[in-house]
């Protein structure tokens with residue numbers, strides 16, 4: 001089951017070649033946010049069900065949905081986090097735009113390479 005958001009870029013290679021990266025805005029974009037601290041939802045710290053990590057998350061927002069991604073590559077839709085929560089969490093948006101979610105995960109070290117590791 002693929003629970004990941006669909007990147008806005010689509011699959012047309014010509015479109016991707018000509019697309020000029022710009023800071024994502026609007027409801028259709030996919031945004032990411034590093035969250036090195038523990039994440040507490042309703043008083044309960046978030047824990048990865050696969051590797052039992054308790055911090056150093058990547059949060060992905062697409063539309064009204066927010067996914068939590070662990071260093072081990074585990075990811076899940078987190079209904080407790082709303083888009084407004086996500087907006088409030090963005091302290092230092094780095095403005096980096098990646099052509100696809102997979103490339104973002106690899107670049108940020110959330111593709112499973114650092115499973116079992118806290119980098120922050």
Ligand SMILES: [Zn+2]
Nearest residue numbers: 048051070072
């Ligand atoms: Zn994990």
